[in-house]
Amino acid sequence: MASSNNTNNHYALRIVVLTFNRAASLLRLLNSINEAVYYSDAIKLEVWIDRSEDGLVDNLTTKTAQEFVFKYGVYDVIVRQQHAGIYGQWLTSWKPIKNMSEIAVILEDDLTVSPYFYKYLKAVHRKYDNIPEVNGYALQGYSIKHHITDNTVLDGPAGSLVYLYPVLGTWGFSPVTNNWIEFLKWFYSLRGRTNIQPYVPGNIASNWYIFFQRQRKADSMWEMWHIYYAWLNKEFTLYSNFPGHAGLSNSWREAGLHYTSNEGPSNKLLTEWKAEYDNLPERPLHVDIAGKLLMNSTNESIKRQFWKNKRIPSV
Structure with a gap:
């Protein structure tokens, strides 16, 4: 499982998907992402999986993310090392640098x-x-x-x-x-x-x-x-x-x-x-x-x- 380097500036689009324990919902979203039009642009798709407050990760959600095949670019699954919550998921998953040309879009799993x-x-x-x-x-x-x-x-x-x-x-x-x-x-x-x-x-x-x-x-x-x-x-x-x-x-x-x-x-x-x-x-x-x-x-x-x-x- 690779870790994500959010400061790279060589992607035209970075799709940031936030999830925790809704495997079916996640798969539905990922499938819709796979049906979108991207031309020949450089695309990065990241799935950020949060942990519970007790530090547990949902195995089915993780398995669903890891088995998914993205058809149009680089794909990365990041399981957080500790519980981030909705604040942490939204505010720390994408780390841009000033004046970078990359477009990012943040999507929750539902x-x-x-x-x-x-x-x-x-x-x-x-x-x-x-x-x-x-x-x-x-x-x-x-x-x-x-x-x-x-x-x-x-x-x-x-x-x-x-x-x-x-x-x-x-x-x-x-x-x-x-x-x-x-x-x-x-x-x-x-x-x-x-x-x-x-x-x-x-x-x-x-x-x-x-x-x-x-x-x-x-x-x-x-x-x-x-x-x-x-x-x-x-x-x-x-x-x-x-x-x-x-x-x-x-x-x-x-x-x-x-x-x-x-x-x-x-x-x-x-x-x-x-x-x-x-x-x-x-x-x-x-x-x-x-x-x-x-x-x-x-x-x-x-x-x-x-x-x-x-x-x-x-x-």
Whole structure:
């Protein structure tokens, strides 16, 4: 079993799969990865297997990962030496270096991906990585509005292929490299500072996080810190807006840290790539946390107005 060198810069795409003890789910995801389009690009697929708090590893999950054959590039299975938890899985599995050209996408094991997920990621990274406010790319086609009084389904602006939203999507996330590095530096600078809480006013995720804190399960919601960081720094995540909420990923919403039972697929996967999908806008439209289009949202004064009184001192 080889160990992974995350700092290599010779891959066009690094697919980071996070798993623990769901062998069947893992195999379903890996099979969907094998059906995707990669052209002749250099691809690295990594499966990171966590241990239990007691240090045990799930043998069936490990066997499933080790027996899988990836058809398109380098394949690596990494069994962690000790329990990492969801924070450790998300925040330590990919270790980029500044300005590297590699695209990474992080996938939990209860997802499947569209055959065109890499085609999309390749296009949006090329188009938008140089826009400082863009912190990454969500693969999911279905999400909710995070506004605390209206957490119904989030719809993108009509006629817009992509749009920017203040909250990341974790059902397949591809970070912008330099932003991810800065986020990690900031996150680890907070170690031991119990006076900092990642609460974002008006965001329903803050309520979820507080609920988990009361149950002593806040360690299952690493993304609250990313949401908070984006709020502090006026950043957005790019979402696709394909017809019918078709996604580049699909969450099966299986029982685990966030679901008590198997809820089934979140949305349909994008199964056809149309020519018009290649026509990405120069500057994506912005929507606020309630899903409302910010008029003239590419104008800096509008963005400042949106964030007015929402920034608190950084730490």
